[in-house]
Amino acid sequence: DQQVKQNSPSLSVQEGRISILNCDYTNSMFDYFLWYKKYPAEGPTFLISISSIKDKNEDGRFTVFLNKSAKHLSLHIVPSQPGDSAVYFCAARSTGTASKLTFGTGTRLQVTL
Amino acid sequence: EAGVAQSPRYKIIEKRQSVAFWCNPISGHATLYWYQQILGQGPKLLIQFQNNGVVDDSQLPKDRFSAERLKGVDSTLKIQPAKLEDSAVYLCASSQWGLTYGYTFGSGTRLTVV
Numbered sequence: 001d002q003q004v005k006q007n008s009p010s011l012s013v014q015e016g017r018i019s020i021l022n023c024d025y026t027n028s029m030f031d032y033f034l035w036y037k038k039y040p041a042e043g044p045t046f047l048i049s050i051s052s053i054k055d056k057n058e059d060g061r062f063t064v065f066l067n068k069s070a071k072h073l074s075l076h077i078v079p080s081q082p083g084d085s086a087v088y089f090c091a092a093r094s095t096g097t098a099s100k101l102t103f104g105t106g107t108r109l110q111v112t113l
Numbered sequence: 114e115a116g117v118a119q120s121p122r123y124k125i126i127e128k129r130q131s132v133a134f135w136c137n138p139i140s141g142h143a144t145l146y147w148y149q150q151i152l153g154q155g156p157k158l159l160i161q162f163q164n165n166g167v168v169d170d171s172q173l174p175k176d177r178f179s180a181e182r183l184k185g186v187d188s189t190l191k192i193q194p195a196k197l198e199d200s201a202v203y204l205c206a207s208s209q210w211g212l213t214y215g216y217t218f219g220s221g222t223r224l225t226v227v
Contacts, residue, residue, distance in 0.1 A: 004155070034216075043117070043204055043218030044156065089155055099144060099208055099216070100169055102157030 003027045004092050006104035013111055019077040021107050023090030026071065030092040034101065035064060035075045038087045047088075048075070080111045115139065117219035119205050124132040125225045131193035134222045138187070138207030143219075146184055147190050147220075151224070156204055162188065195226045 011018045012054045023033075031052040036044035050064045050073065052056040057064050063076045077084055090104040118137040138145050143164050143214040144186050148156035153188040159178065164185035173180070177196070182188040192199055 006155075036218075041220065043206070043220050045218070046216055066143045091155075099146075100158055100161060101156075101216070103157070105153065 002105070003030075004090055004104040005104050006088075006090055006107050008107050009088050009105070010108040010110070013080045013109065015036070015082055015111055015113050016079045018100075019075075019080045019084065019111070021075040021090075021109065022113055023073045023075075023104055024071060025092055025095075026031050027092070027094060029094045029096075031095045031101075032093040033064070033066060034091045034093075035062075036089040036091060036103075037084075038106070042087055065077075077109075080109075082111050082113065085111045086107060099102060117205055117207055117217050119203075119219035119222055120126030121222055122220065122224075123223050125227060126195055126224050129194040130196055131191065132195055133191045134203050134205075134224075135190055136188045136190070136219060138205070139217055141209035143185070144208045145188050146206040146208075146216075147180055147188070148206065148218075150202045150204060152201070155179055158190060159190070192224075195224075197226050200224055200226045 003026050012078045034049040035047040037047045038044040046061045048059050048064050050066050057065050066073045087108050089106045091101040120135050145162045147159045150156040153209050158182045159173045162182040165182045180190045205219045206216050206218040208216045
């Protein structure tokens with residue numbers, strides 16, 4: 001039962017353009033969402049998060065949007081840079097589970113020159 | 114601050130053998146997690162410790178996996194006996210209690226069972 005889904009395994013974007021990574025979830029008990037970035041041979045690194053009481057959170061080039069009615073969130077990277085090439089994981093926390101996270105399967109982003 | 118340390122980085126064993134992984138979390142982080150990441154999938158929580166007590170081990174295959182966190186600091190995850198399907202990256206992470214955004218992962222141990 002995949003409660004957090006990232007339906008695009010890969011995405012290729014030109015440098016300077018916008019990258020949009022999508023994530024869908026099924027569990028209505030999720031109350032906190034995070035995006036992690038992972039380079040090869042390294043552990044995931046926290047990128048940005050959003051609480052379910054908000055619909056947008058911005059941090060520099062990274063913005064996360066949350067649509068609770070559609071159970072959908074997205075990560076926007078503007079402008080995209082070659083160093084953004086990595087695997088991006090969407091993760092969610094369920095209410096009452098403190099800090100346990102459920103991860104999606106990841107989207108590999110490649111930013112080309 | 115120093116990150117989450119894990120060792121070894123790589124391990125190859127034959128099925129039915131045993132293996133152990135070690136993790137040293139960030140100093141002061143009370144919560145420690147072990148995640149399993151199978152190729153092509155997202156990380157899956159195996160066990161969560163709060164200090165030296167287990168908070169959640171609902172997805173830990175307890176017939177073959179065990180973990181301990183002595184003195185509430187470093188932790189060891191053991192597999193005995195290993196199966197082919199245990200081939201994965203084992204990630205350790207730590208956080209201050211309740212601070213999900215403070216989740217810091219180590220680089221992981223890549224286990225190959227042949």
